[in-house]
Each structure stands twice: as structure tokens, then as C-alpha cells.
Amino acid sequence: MHYQRWRYHGSVHGSANTKKSEALAFLRDVAMKVEADVCLIWPYAHNKDRPVVTIDGKSIYVRVAVCEAVHGPSPSARQTPDSVCKNPKCVSKRHLFWKQIHTGGSMTKVDGSDRRQIRKLSKTKTQTEIAEWFGLDHSTVSRILNGKRR
Ligand SMILES: [Zn+2]
Structure with missing residues (x-):
């Protein structure tokens, strides 16, 4: 070798x-x-x-x-x-x-599969880490995790 x-x-x-x-x-x-x-x-x-x-x-x-x-x-x-x-x-x-x-479009749009991923990730990652990964505000992530939909 x-x-x-x-x-x-x-x-x-x-x-x-x-x-x-x-x-x-x-x-x-x-x-x-x-x-x-x-x-x-x-x-x-x-x-x-x-x-x-x-x-x-x-x-x-x-x-x-x-x-x-x-x-x-x-x-x-x-x-x-x-x-x-x-x-x-x-x-x-x-x-x-x-x-x-970052596609340049709206970063606040989170679809259903992203929500599921975020909930799944929240078991092993902090909200700050998830927010960075998805390019989201911390408040958006916590709203998703708290189950509030808009
Ligand atoms: Zn390197």
C-alpha cells in the first residue's frame, strides 16, 4: 500500500x-x-x-x-x-x-417537510443550530417547535 x-x-x-x-x-x-x-x-x-x-x-x-x-x-x-x-x-x-x-427568495417560507425535519432535529440539535441550518430566524424555529402554524 x-x-x-x-x-x-x-x-x-x-x-x-x-x-x-x-x-x-x-x-x-x-x-x-x-x-x-x-x-x-x-x-x-x-x-x-x-x-x-x-x-x-x-x-x-x-x-x-x-x-x-x-x-x-x-x-x-x-x-x-x-x-x-x-x-x-x-x-x-x-x-x-x-x-x-440561499436561493435569494423568501427565507421565511417553510414547507411541511421542513417542519417535520425541524421537529426531528430538535431532539438532537439546539434551536440556534437549526435556525442556522435552515437560514431561519430563531423565532420562526421556536414557533414551529411550539406547534403554531401560520
Ligand atoms: Zn478546511
Whole structure:
């Protein structure tokens, strides 16, 4: 095994297939396992600055895969992986979290499935955390949790 080759060197030499399996190994054995507070910059393929890896012929976003492994599936279809360090190439599991996509529309619109998610999340998360995740006011979250509908 060539563990040392997965350390990030900027560029990795080898055939396309070697690169693919190395990228996959990096994802499974480094990105999803290393507990470090430093940034882990994805040294393989990117699509518009976003780290990608090919699994079973399908191209997937590395940050999505890491987020799902660390935090579980996205709490809503409107979540996207973001990192506390704001580096789009960082795949450090300690840095990644699900973030609400701000579509520019009204952020106070909360549909039925969001309400269910918020109630579910309230068992394990604080109202402040939930408000941040969904891009909502704290008062909106507490109104939902108190069962008041509008
Ligand atoms: Zn980072």
C-alpha cells in the first residue's frame, strides 16, 4: 500500500485508472477518517473548483460524500456542503457541514417537510443550530417547535 502517496503533493502522476483508485482510497482512508483541525485539500479531480471522485463510473462530489458519512444524509434537499474554513477544495471532515442554500427568495417560507425535519432535529440539535441550518430566524424555529402554524 502506498499511503504516503496520498499525502497531498499538488499533482499526482500515474495513469487515469491509478488516479481514480487513489482518489477513492484518499476519500475512504483519509478524508473520511482523519480527525484533524487542519484543512485537507483534495489533490485529485475538480469540477468547477469542487472536488469530485468517480465511484462505479459515476462522478460524485467529495464534500457531499464526506458530509453524508460524518453528519448523515442532508437534512433537506436545500442543503449543500460547506466548510468552516471557506476553502471550496477542503474535504476535512471536521470542517464540513450541511448548509442551507440561499436561493435569494423568501427565507421565511417553510414547507411541511421542513417542519417535520425541524421537529426531528430538535431532539438532537439546539434551536440556534437549526435556525442556522435552515437560514431561519430563531423565532420562526421556536414557533414551529411550539406547534403554531401560520
Ligand atoms: Zn478546511
